[in-house]
Amino acid sequence: MSPSIPSKMKAWIYNEYGGLEVLKFVSDVGVPEVKDDQVLIKVVAAALNPVDFKRRLGKFKAVDSPPPTVPGYDVAGVVVKVGSQVKGLKEGDEVYGDINENSLEQPKRFGSLAEYTAVEERLLALKPKNLDFVQVASLPVAIETAYGGLEKAGFSAGKSILVFGGAGGVGSLVIQLAKQVFGGSKVAATSSTRKLEFVKSLGADLAIDYTKENFEDLPEKFDVVYDAVGQGDRALRAVKEGGSVVVISGAATPPAFYFGLTSNGEILKKLNPFLESGKVKPVLDPKGPYPFDKVNEAFAYLETNRATGKVVIFPINP
Known part of the structure; x- marks a missing residue:
């Protein structure tokens, strides 16, 4: 790790399947290693999806990566390290994406509800210039x-x-x-x-x-x-x-x-012009964004099925 990237980070994690009570906010999770085709993202904002709580409840146990799990699919943040095979992204790029190529089959154990997450370059797109991190975090999934x-x-x-x-x-x-x-x-x-x-x-x-x-x-x-x-x-x-x-x-x-999603940064790149022109707008639930230490409250709200648009977590790194 470069001097500016710590070896440990704050993250939400669960060690077993279950309700909200299994979610824990901890400060000693190892920062994930970056594979050749991945970048390390310093997470600025993340969003919650129903797949996150269904996964935590153990509904996909048969195909899931076993806990401990840092939840979170949607991410928006800044590239701080690039793998040796990465061609199109560099340190300092502002990006967004769904970090799991296959939503249900062996999704990553280190998700986006953490200070850092490692993601394949092909799943990411550059952030539209007119939108902030909270807005773009709401979009990928x-x-x-x-x-x-x-x-x-x-x-x-x-x-x-x-x-x-x-x-x-x-x-x-x-x-x-x-x-x-x-x-x-x-x-x-x-x-x-x-x-x-x-x-x-x-x-x-x-x-x-x-x-x-x-x-x-x-x-x-x-x-x-x-x-x-x-x-x-x-x-x-x-x-x-x-x-x-x-x-x-x-x-x-x-x-x-x-229809089960296979995450693909090319779709985000294709839709970026519609986002930049304002023809398509992110939809954020008015109760959010929730701060990083209130992820459990954000999940409790999402699980009522009353949210309008997306529930976003921000700031991740206050």
């Missing part, structure tokens, strides 16, 4: 999931889409990408009563209050239904003949298909 699901569903200009959970981390970006990047003709989305206006502000042409209306009763059907909340069977009743249903959690009955 959600925007790559939103984009990848739309792409796999064959969504394209002129098609219609219904998004379940339009105010959530993934749903809020599906709405924006469907409209701004893919050129969808009609974007409908479900949300609770108090989030209807918010969903419209993201670009939804039709906001459906799921507490009062059944979208299955709508006279029109949609080319694509993007289920970001886990109601796959209901989605099948809202899709046109020959259409596609994207499911990102829970069971998928054909023609629905399950």
Whole structure:
């Protein structure tokens, strides 16, 4: 390690699967070694995702890397060391990305809820200049999931889409990408009563209050239904003949298909111009950002399923 990089760091860690009580804030975790194709990032901000708490609860035990685990997929920070094979990044670069190439299969034991994390160059992109670290930390997992699901569903200009959970981390970006990047003709989305206006502000042409209306009763059907909340069977009743249903959690009955994210920095690079132009905006939960020593409180809030957009942790290195 260079003199400015310590050998130990502060991090959140759990040594066994379980509820919030297994999460511990410690100050003596070893700073990860950097492999040839990786960079070491000094973490400035990180975001929480449902996959983080599902993993901690042991739902992916069969394919997970065994604890002890430092959680966290989304990262934004500064490159402080580069591996020998790294070509496109250098020390001092401000970057962001999802640190786990495969979300569920052997994800890293050293995640982003730490002062430093090591990440493959191919999973990262340079931070858009107009956004701060908190904003970009909120993006990688959600925007790559939103984009990848739309792409796999064959969504394209002129098609219609219904998004379940339009105010959530993934749903809020599906709405924006469907409209701004893919050129969808009609974007409908479900949300609770108090989030209807918010969903419209993201670009939804039709906001459906799921507490009062059944979208299955709508006279029109949609080319694509993007289920970001886990109601796959209901989605099948809202899709046109020959259409596609994207499911990102829970069971998928054909023609629905399950979309599992493979992290890829190229998607972030492709979407950076839309972020820099302001056509696509990060969506941050108003309760955040949570400081680094309150990660357990941030998880408790995320696990209520009431968050709007993303829950971000900042600053990591006060």
